[in-house]
Amino acid sequence: MDYVIEMLNIRKEFPGIVANDNITLQLKPGEIHALLGENGAGKSTLMNVLFGLYQPEKGDIKVKGKPVHITDPNIANDLGIGMVHQHFMLVDRFTVTENIILGKETTKGGRIDIKKAEKEVREISERYGLAVDPQAKISDISVGMQQRVEILKTLYRGAEILIFDEPTAVLTPQEIKELIQILKTLIQEGKSIILITHKLKEIMEVCDRVTVIRKGVGIGTVNVSETNPNELASLMVGREVTFKTDKAASEPKENVLEIHDLNVKDSRGLGVVNKLNLNVRAGEIVGIAGVDGNGQSELIEAITGLKRSESGSIKLNGKEIINMSPRKVTEMGVGHIPQDRHKHGLVLDFPIGENMVLQTYYKAPFSKKGILNFKEIYSKAKTLIKEFDVRTPSEYTLARALSGGNQQKAIIGREIDRNPDLLIAAQPTRGLDVGAIEYIHKRLIEQRDQGKAVLLISFELDEIMNVSDRIAVIYEGEIVAVVDPKQTTEQELGLLMAGSKRKEAGGENHV
Amino acid sequence: MSNRMKNIVVPLVAVLLGIIVGTIIMIAAGYNAGAAFIALWNGAFGEIYYTGEVIRQVTPLILAGLAVAFAFRTGLFNIGVEGQLIVGWLAAVWVGVAFELPKFIHLPLAVLAAAAAGALWAFIPGLLKAKFKVHEVIVTIMMNYVALHVSNYIIRTVLSEKSDRTEMIADSASLRSPFLEGLTDYSRLHWGILIALACVFIMWFLLEKTSKGYELRAVGFNQHASEYAGMSVSKNIILSMVISGAFAGLAGAMEALGTFGYAAIKGGFTGVGFDGIAVALLGGNGPIGIIFAALLFGSLKVGALNMPLEAGVPNELVDIIIALIVFFVAASYMIRIFIDRISKKGVK
Numbered sequence: 001m002d003y004v005i006e007m008l009n010i011r012k013e014f015p016g017i018v019a020n021d022n023i024t025l026q027l028k029p030g031e032i033h034a035l036l037g038e039n040g041a042g043k044s045t046l047m048n049v050l051f052g053l054y055q056p057e058k059g060d061i062k063v064k065g066k067p068v069h070i071t072d073p074n075i076a077n078d079l080g081i082g083m084v085h086q087h088f089m090l091v092d093r094f095t096v097t098e099n100i101i102l103g104k105e106t107t108k109g110g111r112i113d114i115k116k117a118e119k120e121v122r123e124i125s126e127r128y129g130l131a132v133d134p135q136a137k138i139s140d141i142s143v144g145m146q147q148r149v150e151i152l153k154t155l156y157r158g159a160e161i162l163i164f165d166e167p168t169a170v171l172t173p174q175e176i177k178e179l180i181q182i183l184k185t186l187i188q189e190g191k192s193i194i195l196i197t198h199k200l201k202e203i204m205e206v207c208d209r210v211t212v213i214r215k216g217v218g219i220g221t222v223n224v225s226e227t228n229p230n231e232l233a234s235l236m237v238g239r240e241v242t243f244k245t246d247k248a249a250s251e252p253k254e255n256v257l258e259i260h261d262l263n264v265k266d267s268r269g270l271g272v273v274n275k276l277n278l279n280v281r282a283g284e285i286v287g288i289a290g291v292d293g294n295g296q297s298e299l300i301e302a303i304t305g306l307k308r309s310e311s312g313s314i315k316l317n318g319k320e321i322i323n324m325s326p327r328k329v330t331e332m333g334v335g336h337i338p339q340d341r342h343k344h345g346l347v348l349d350f351p352i353g354e355n356m357v358l359q360t361y362y363k364a365p366f367s368k369k370g371i372l373n374f375k376e377i378y379s380k381a382k383t384l385i386k387e388f389d390v391r392t393p394s395e396y397t398l399a400r401a402l403s404g405g406n407q408q409k410a411i412i413g414r415e416i417d418r419n420p421d422l423l424i425a426a427q428p429t430r431g432l433d434v435g436a437i438e439y440i441h442k443r444l445i446e447q448r449d450q451g452k453a454v455l456l457i458s459f460e461l462d463e464i465m466n467v468s469d470r471i472a473v474i475y476e477g478e479i480v481a482v483v484d485p486k487q488t489t490e491q492e493l494g495l496l497m498a499g500s501k502r503k504e505a506g507g508e509n510h511v
Numbered sequence: 512m513s514n515r516m517k518n519i520v521v522p523l524v525a526v527l528l529g530i531i532v533g534t535i536i537m538i539a540a541g542y543n544a545g546a547a548f549i550a551l552w553n554g555a556f557g558e559i560y561y562t563g564e565v566i567r568q569v570t571p572l573i574l575a576g577l578a579v580a581f582a583f584r585t586g587l588f589n590i591g592v593e594g595q596l597i598v599g600w601l602a603a604v605w606v607g608v609a610f611e612l613p614k615f616i617h618l619p620l621a622v623l624a625a626a627a628a629g630a631l632w633a634f635i636p637g638l639l640k641a642k643f644k645v646h647e648v649i650v651t652i653m654m655n656y657v658a659l660h661v662s663n664y665i666i667r668t669v670l671s672e673k674s675d676r677t678e679m680i681a682d683s684a685s686l687r688s689p690f691l692e693g694l695t696d697y698s699r700l701h702w703g704i705l706i707a708l709a710c711v712f713i714m715w716f717l718l719e720k721t722s723k724g725y726e727l728r729a730v731g732f733n734q735h736a737s738e739y740a741g742m743s744v745s746k747n748i749i750l751s752m753v754i755s756g757a758f759a760g761l762a763g764a765m766e767a768l769g770t771f772g773y774a775a776i777k778g779g780f781t782g783v784g785f786d787g788i789a790v791a792l793l794g795g796n797g798p799i800g801i802i803f804a805a806l807l808f809g810s811l812k813v814g815a816l817n818m819p820l821e822a823g824v825p826n827e828l829v830d831i832i833i834a835l836i837v838f839f840v841a842a843s844y845m846i847r848i849f850i851d852r853i854s855k856k857g858v859k
Contacts, residue, residue, distance in 0.1 A: 306739065326738065327741025329741075330740075344736050347729050347733045347736050348733065349732045350728070362722045366722075370721050372721060372722055
C-alpha cells in the first residue's frame with residue numbers, strides 16, 4: 001500500500017467556471033501533506049470532492065488502493081476521512097462531549113450515556129494530547145480549544161485521514177504552536193493529514209510534501225525538504241514574490257495622532273486600555289505588536305469613536321477627538337480598515353459598488369438633497385475597483401460573492417480614496433494569500449510615502465517587522481515599549497509581548 | 512434559473528400549491544371544489560360591484576403589507592401593524608367627527624392624524640428596542656392589545672355616550688366617492704386606493720433612492736458596519752418603526768374614512784394588520800410584489816363571501832387556502848430546492 005488516498009486527475013466544473021482541472025493528490029500513510037494555493041485556487045473544492053460534498057466530472061478517487069465513489073460525507077466518514085473545518089461546526093450551548101458525540105450517541109435505555117461518552121472523550125483526548133474539558137460548554141472555551149473539539153469529533157468517528165482546512169487562520173501564535181504539536185502527535189499515532197493552507201511558514205515547519213494548485217490547475221507535488229518558501233510562493237502565485245517589502249527609510253514629520261493617558265473599560269467595567277500613550281507622525285507607519293486581547297481592539301475603537309473612553313486625550317492634528325461620534329472622527333480625517341471585514345467593513349448584502357460609499361453616501365456628489373445619485377456612486381466604484389484591482393464580475397455584484405482578498409482590497413481602496421490623514425489598518429492581511437498581502441503592504445507604504453500617518457495593528461510578527469517604521473508593543477492595555485524594527489528581533493518582541501520585560505515608555509518624548 | 516426569476520416563480524408555486532391542497536381538503540370534506548372555485552371567481556370578479564369591493568379590500572392590505580415590509584427591509588419585525596392600524600383608525604375618526612373644516616384641510620388632516628397615531632404607536636417599541644434592546648416582537652404584540660382596549664375605551668367614553676360606535680365622520684373628512692361608487696354598481700370603493708398606490712411609490716423611492724433609505728437598509732443588514740460607517744443605529748431603528756407605523760396608521764385611515772366612516776367597539780382584532788404580514792411575505796417585501804399579493808388576498812377574501820351562497824361551501828375554506836399559501840411561502844426553501852433540481856436536470 002503506497003498511498004492511503006489517491007485523487008487522480010480530478011476535474012470539477014461549476015456553471016461558467018472550472019474549479020478543479022486535472023489535479024492529482026496522493027497521500028502517503030503517516031505524512032502531513034500540504035495543499036497549497038491562493039484564495040480561490042480551488043483547494044476547498046478539491047477537498048469537498050474528497051469529502052463527498054461535490055461529485056467530480058472526471059477523475060478517480062482511491063482509498064487504500066481501492067476505487068471508491070464518495071457520494072456523501074457519511075461515506076467519507078465510513079472510509080475514515082474526517083474534516084476539520086475552518087469555520088467550526090459546533091453547537092455553542094452544548095458541552096464539549098455533547099458536541100463530539102452528536103450524531104453518534106451511545107444510548108442506554110433510550111437515554112444518552114453521557115458518563116460513558118465523557119470517559120471515551122477523555123481517553124481519546126489523552127491519547128492524542130488534545131487537552132479539553134469534556135464538561136465545558138463550547139461558548140466558554142477558547143478558539144484553540146474549540147478547534148481541538150473539532151479534531152476530537154473526527155477522531156471519535158474513527159478517522160484515519162484528517163483534512164485540516166486553514167486551521168491556523170483563527171489561532172493566536174501560541175495556539176498555532178500547540179496545534180503543530182498536535183499534528184505531530186497525530187502522525188505518531190498513525191494518522192495521515194492533509195493540511196489546506198496558504199501559509200508557507202507552516203508548510204516548511206510541519207509538512208512532508210506539498211501539492212500546489214494555481215487557478216484550479218494542479219501544478220505538481222514537491223518534497224518540502226527539497227524546496228524553500230520562495231519557490232513555493234512563485235509556484236503558487238505564478239510569478240516571483242518578494243517577502244521583504246521594499247521601502248525607503250521613513251521621513252516622519254509632525255505628529256498626526258497623539259494619545260495621552262488613555263483609559264478604556266470593557267463591557268464588564270474592567271480596564272482594557274490603561275494610561276496608554278502613543279503618537280504617530282506624518283510619513284511613518286507605527287506597528288502595534290501584541291498578543292490578541294491586550295487592548296488592541298479597544299484602542300482602535302476608542303480612536304474611531306466606536307467605544308467610549310473613560311479619560312485621557314486623543315488628538316488628531318492637534319485637535320481633541322476623544323469620544324467624538326464615528327462620523328465626526330471619519331470627517332476629521334481618519335480612515336479605518338477594520339479587523340473584521342465581514343462584521344464592520346462591509347454590508348455583505350449590498351452590491352460592492354454601494355459598499356464603496358459607506359461613509360460618504362450622504363455627501364455630494366453621491367447624494368444631493370437626500371437623493372442618491374447612483375450614476376456617481378457606481379462610476380466612483382468602477383474607478384476604485386479598477387485602481388485597486390478588485391476582482392469582481394461587476395460593480396453590481398453583492399459584496400458577499402467576492403473572495404476575502406478582493407473584499408479586503410475593496411475596503412482598502414475605499415479608505416485610502418477618502419484621503420485620510422491617519423489610516424488605521426487592523427490586521428489588514430488576515431486570511432489573505434501572499435499575492436494579496438504583498439499588494440496591501442505596498443499600498444500601506446505608498447500612503448506613508450505620501451505623508452500620511454499609518455497605524456498598523458497585527459498579530460503577525462512578520463508583518464509588523466516588515467512594514468513598520470516603529471513598533472509599539474502593547475501588553476495589558478499599555479504600550480510597554482517602542483522599538484526600532486531594524487534593531488530588534490522576534491525573540492525580543494516575543495518577550496515584550498509576553499510582558500516579561502518592560503522598557504521605559506514615556507509620553508511624547510519616547511520617539 | 513436566475514435569482515430574479517426564482518423570486519417570481521417561488522411565490523407563484525406557493526400559491527398554486529396552496530390552491531391544490533385547499534382543493535384536496537374541499538374534496539375530502541365532500542364539497543364540490545369546481546363549483547367552489549367558480550363561486551370564488553364570480554364573487555371577486557363576476558360583477559363590477561364585486562370588483563369594486565375587491566379593490567376596497569385590497570387598499571388597507573397594501574398599506575399593512577407596506578408597513579410590515581418596510582420594517583422588515585430595515586431588519587425589524589413589526590407584528591404591531593394591527594395595533595397601529597387600530598389607533599390610526601381611531602385618530603382618523605376622531606378628527607373626522609371633532610372638526611368642521613373645508614374638505615381640502617379636513618381630509619388631509621384626518622389622514623395625517625391616522626399616520627401620526629400609527630407612527631406614535633410604533634415609536635414606543637422602536638424606542639425600547641433602540642435604547643434598551645427590548646425585542647420589538649414582544650412589545651408590538653403587547654401594544655396590539657393595548658391599542659384594541661384603549662381604542663374601545665375611548666370610543667365608549669370619549670367619542671360617544673356609552674354607545675358601541677361613534678357618530679359618522681363629517682363629509683369633509685370622507686374618502687368616499689359617489690363617482691367610484693357609481694362606476695362599480697354602488698360598491699364601497701373609495702379614493703383610498705390612490706393613497707395606497709402613492710405609498711407604494713413612497714416606500715420604493717425612500718428605500719431605494721434616498722440617502723436615508725441607504726442608511727436604513729444598511730442598518731437592517733449589518734448594524735456593526737453601519738455604526739462603523741458613522742450611522743446612528745438607534746435613530747435608524749426608531750425611524751424605521753415610525754415610518755412602518757405611519758403606513759399601518761394609514762391602513763386604519765382607509766377603514767375609518769373610506770369603508771366605514773365611523774369606529775366601533777371591537778370584540779377582537781380586525782385581522783388586516785396580521786394579513787399584512789402574509790402580504791409582505793408573499794410579495795417578497797418588494798413594492799410590486801406587495802400590490803399583487805394584496806390583490807390576491809383581497810380577491811380571495813371578498814370572493815369567499817360568495818361561496819356559501821353559490822356553491823354551499825363555507826367561506827372559512829378560503830382562510831384555510833390563505834393559510835396554506837402562507838405556509839408554502841414560509842416553506843419556500845423546499846420549493847427553491849425543487850426548482851434547482853428541475854433546472855439542473857434541464858441543463859444536463
